[in-house]
Amino acid sequence: MECAPHVWRPYCQHETAPPPLPVVGAHGCRLHLSDGRELVDGIASWWTAAHGYNHPHIRARVSAQLATLPHVAFGGLANEPAYTLAKRLVGMMPAPLSRVFFVESGSVAVEVALKMSLQSFANRGESQRRKIVCFEDAYHGDTLATMSLSDPVSGMHRAFTGTGVDAVHLPLPVDANLTLSNDVAAVIVEPLSQCAGGMRFHGAEVLRRLRRACDDSGALLIFDEIATGFFRTGARFAMGTAGVTPDIVTLGKALTGGTLPLAAVVASDAVFDKFLSSRTEDALQHGPTYMGNALACAAAHASLDLFERADYTQLVKALSNKLESRLRPLAAKNDVTDVRVLGALGVVEMKRGTAPQAAAFAERGAFIRPLRLAHADVVYLAPPLVIDDTDLDVLATALGSTL
Ligand SMILES: Cc1ncc(COP(=O)(O)O)c(C=O)c1O
Structure with missing residues (x-):
């Protein structure tokens, strides 16, 4: 897949930014890249893909509506x-x-x-x-x-x-x-x-x-x-x-x-x-x-x-506990100033300018995009709510080893 230079990307400093990752498909919590790699999406397409990607029920209802x-x-x-x-x-x-x-x-x-x-x-x-x-x-x-x-x-x-x-x-x-x-x-x-x-x-x-x-x-x-x-x-x-x-x-x-x-x-x-x-x-x-x-x-x-x-309240409660136990130890890492979890949001706040680039997480199989603010860098997980232990492990391990 060719990423033509005609697209003006969101929040992007085109002078310095690496090219975007070309996604050719997505299933469950995983993004499929054109080079064959799979990344677990740690931010669920800006927190939208709650049920994971390409869910057959959503696909069926949209297809039926498209036909009418x-x-x-x-x-x-x-x-x-x-x-x-x-x-x-x-x-x-x-x-x-x-x-x-x-x-x-x-x-x-x-x-x-x-x-x-x-x-x-x-x-x-x-x-x-x-x-x-x-x-x-x-x-x-x-x-x-x-x-x-x-x-x-x-x-x-x-x-x-x-x-x-x-x-x-x-x-x-x-x-x-x-x-x-x-x-x-x-x-x-x-x-x-x-x-x-x-x-x-x-x-x-x-x-x-x-x-x-x-x-x-x-x-x-x-x-x-x-x-x-x-x-x-x-x-x-x-x-x-x-x-x-x-x-x-x-x-x-x-x-x-x-x-x-x-x-x-x-x-x-x-x-x-x-x-x-x-x-x-x-x-x-x-x-x-x-x-x-x-x-x-x-x-x-x-x-x-x-x-x-499904009982999403229970689902998120369980996910929240897992985020807490996987992220809490990161509080001891250099440059980490706070770790906090609420529901399906797991946050590792770091000193400004110290969070790794998204590419470093991608090398470890995770799509994670830190927020870069005036006072801090905020690395966060907001995965699909249905994420399983295997995919959560990919995200947590990528975070732990990259920080
Ligand atoms: C709380 C809140 N309000 C509004 C918006 C804007 O939504 P959109 O990006 O769909 O315009 C966002 C997007 O992140 C948001 O988080």
């Missing part, structure tokens, strides 16, 4: 997989989360959650509520508004400071309550684990404090569960573990089991009601071309079937 209706516009038309998926997602959510808006990527889902928040206040004559409170070490996406919510110091979006929404960056309220001013429209947080901003974990008390602060001030609480959702941190959703219900939640990544791009924003009845009036301009002003794509929704149904067929 791959896509039809969502404006004025309905397709069955999207409408039944919305019902199914709402069935998994605590009340009053009940209205689903489909988009094609996580970043756009966060954009829509922000638009819902700002417009819901504007529709009721409260346009002074423009501020969005977000947190240090957060990551919410790569579009202009979502970049402005990500950490301006440690994140990768420093060149864009000053663009996007009116964001207020605060430390997470780990040991003190938070008071919000009455110009705050919404507070957004990745519940229990901030992921791409450094794989940092926090407790449920932080989320309870945020809920109280929003209730006291009238601001909306948004949980960005794009990374944490679908058992990555243990329970189906982090909000379930925490026992805190937001006003809006964003979902993506493992929703389709890593097969097709789909994300969703689920809002409460109260948020939805703010858009009801006799004026057309009060309607939510958003509608992407591939919204509610039937193929992607069929893949999501298949992924949800699989989540229902």
